Amino acid sequence: MTQSPQLSLFARRAAGQAIGDLMKVGVEHPDCLSLAAGFVDESGLPADLIRSSVCRILNGPDRQAVLQYGTTPGTAAVRSVFLRHLARLEDNPDVDRLSPDRIVLTTGSQQLLCLLTQALFEPGDICLVAAPTYFVYLGVLEAVGARVIPVPTDEDGLHPDGLEQTLQRLDAQGDLPRVRLVYAVSYYDNPAGVSIAANRREQIVRIVCRWADRCPVRLLEDAAYRELHYDGPELNSLWSYDESGQNVILTQTFSKSFSPGLRVGFSVLPDDLVRPVCDLKANEDFGSPRFSQAIMADVLEQGSAYADHVQQIRNRYRIRRDAMLAAADEYFSSMDGVSWRKPDGGLYVWMTLPESVQTGFDSPLFTHAVEACRVIYVPGELCYPSTWNERPANRMRLSFGVLPPEQIREGMRRLAQAVRDILEQSA
Ligand SMILES: Cc1ncc(COP(=O)(O)O)c(C=O)c1O
Known part of the structure; x- marks a missing residue:
């Protein structure tokens, strides 16, 4: 898309945010399992706590x-x-x-x-x-x-x-x-x-x-x-x-x-x-x-309402993290040059692929993962300064926040298939 000449330098510098591209891929491929989305687990959101709170506030002196x-x-x-x-x-x-x-x-x-x-x-x-x-x-x-x-x-x-x-x-x-x-x-x-x-x-x-x-x-x-x-x-x-x-x-x-x-x-x-x-x-x-x-x-x-809620979601996310790590072991551990680490918290696992496998939006892996294997990840190169010549091109961010454990496992199976296909093509 061409840019309007009237845009300020500030707006021009802000153009082309990767988050928009990622969301577009997700929307255009609804049948993909997304290990990319940085959303939280919707099923764990505290609707009941918020409903009670809204009632208290709107019935109270500050309504x-x-x-x-x-x-x-x-x-x-x-x-x-x-x-x-x-x-x-x-x-x-x-x-x-x-x-x-x-x-x-x-x-x-x-x-x-x-x-x-x-x-x-x-x-x-x-x-x-x-x-x-x-x-x-x-x-x-x-x-x-x-x-x-x-x-x-x-x-x-x-x-x-x-x-x-x-x-x-x-x-x-x-x-x-x-x-x-x-x-x-x-x-x-x-x-x-x-x-x-x-x-x-x-x-x-x-x-x-x-x-x-x-x-x-x-x-x-x-x-x-x-x-x-x-x-x-x-x-x-x-x-x-x-x-x-x-x-x-x-x-x-x-x-x-x-x-x-x-x-x-x-x-x-x-x-x-x-x-x-x-x-x-x-x-x-x-x-x-x-x-x-x-x-x-x-x-x-x-x-303790807030603390109890946080404890509950920690328990849920721990299960999801462990599901992702178990699936990584199951599907990736036989591949040379693939590594990842167990995070103690948060929502993400960072995976390194062999040097020969690029993960960017324009890479064969990304296209193959989305179009043939039906899985999305965040290309790691987005997470380095774009002007940095040494930025690695073979990393991926995988989120365990959104999908339930069985879909995380299936997403990881599909991703491993995509990586294996690309490795075979380049062999
Ligand atoms: C590292 C980090 N900082 C800040 C934010 C911003 O989150 P929010 O604006 O919802 O507080 C995010 C959101 O994903 C994040 O990952």
């Missing part, structure tokens, strides 16, 4: 206030409830004593990612990311003209030495003043299911704090999957290691643990960023849906 406009960062009462929730997640009652003024409620955490990026970046400014990372955020960075630089990453997440060396290299090149952000999906990340290991967390924060004395760098901790923990160690947030509270931005969402349809996210910002983010937000919507926020706050105030 009209919640239908009114609110304030840009969200009402103080809801921010205080979310702060208490964060104190529970952090297992630290002091968090509850933070000023609610540092909390900003957004339309999902995605909106915070966009607003913060708009607040911090001029074209050519630098964001350091894990490789691979959340591909929708790569699109946000591209839209503001950011230079996105991958930091060495392994099965324990972002590598502290790699981060230090990357910053040293940028310093030597004279690019240090342009470094604005280190972006990290700290728990069971999207796409690789990797968490930053416990023994790296404090180190990473210390590195950012030290360099922050010399350049305007901050750490953006995206904790979207934090509550989807199935096994493995409990991990402290990166944010908890930022003693001053001014170097790490923490963004959280109720999309994964409760309901993405409510679109409720919240973030803790350093003092100096609250105003700029709220000013940008005021231009956009002067406040996210107050009714959704009231529902979320009400649910959190109902004793």
